[in-house]
Amino acid sequence: MPHDHSCHDPACGCGHDHAADPRGPRPPVAEQPRPWRPVAQLSVLAIGIFEREGQILCGPVHGDDGTIKGWRPLGGAIEFGERAAEALTREIGEETGQKITDIRSLGVLENLFEHEGAAGHEIVFVLAARFANDTLYDADQLAFREGDGPEMTAKWVSLAKARAGRIRLFPEGLADLV
Numbered sequence: 001m002p003h004d005h006s007c008h009d010p011a012c013g014c015g016h017d018h019a020a021d022p023r024g025p026r027p028p029v030a031e032q033p034r035p036w037r038p039v040a041q042l043s044v045l046a047i048g049i050f051e052r053e054g055q056i057l058c059g060p061v062h063g064d065d066g067t068i069k070g071w072r073p074l075g076g077a078i079e080f081g082e083r084a085a086e087a088l089t090r091e092i093g094e095e096t097g098q099k100i101t102d103i104r105s106l107g108v109l110e111n112l113f114e115h116e117g118a119a120g121h122e123i124v125f126v127l128a129a130r131f132a133n134d135t136l137y138d139a140d141q142l143a144f145r146e147g148d149g150p151e152m153t154a155k156w157v158s159l160a161k162a163r164a165g166r167i168r169l170f171p172e173g174l175a176d177l178v
Contacts, residue, residue, distance in 0.1 A: 039120075046088040046125045047075035049106060049178050052137045055156035056178065059144060061170055064116055070168030071157045073126075074144060084125035092129075095144040096154075099132040106178060111171035124171050126178070 050057040050073070058071035076091035078084055085103045092100050104127065111122040136142060142154045161167045162175040169175045 041121075043120070043122045044078045044125075045075060045122055046078050046084040046091065046127055047073040048088050048092060048100065048103075048127055048129045049073055050100075050129060050131060051178075052156055054160060055158055057142060057154050058157045058169070059152055059154045061168075070170050071155075071162075072170040073174070074154055075127075076146070078125070084127060088125075088127050088129060095146060096142060098136065098142075100129045101132050102128070102130040104128050109171050109173050109177065111173075113170075113172065122171065126174065128178075 048057075056073060058073050060068040061070045061072050063069050074092060074095055075088055076095070078087040082090070084105070088103060089100055092098055106126045106128050109122075109124045109126060111120070111124055113120045113122075131137070140156065143151050144154050145151050157167060157169065159175060159178065162169040
């Protein structure tokens, strides 16, 4: 199974030794991701589960201090009049430039959460999908960009580690659903 040999921290999931950095895992990007807060309204999202040998592709969820709090599959908001599968196709195309196929529903999660002191409420459509370009499954990471934010790196995260509580997957309940 291909994996990132530069990381050896089992809590991270990326394979890099973060013991030397007290802030924890950090993305290899030129700029720090901007602080994010949930909006004070219900958000409806579609996220994609791209699976490879017991791992799923996820982007980092950062705290304001730059540490990685956990991992979340790629995807985003469903626009008015758009179906969840259409939203996922659009979001993955916008974020990664990649085409996807074989989309099917795995379930829906209601996510009530707090991030950096702000409450959030999401309805999350969880969809299994495949990249049209099969060579992406051989890569250890995938560059993505949310909107006009900095380029970030999605990595393959172990479902076994998430189910064992060694790494956090967002939204809550995702590890049990997939």
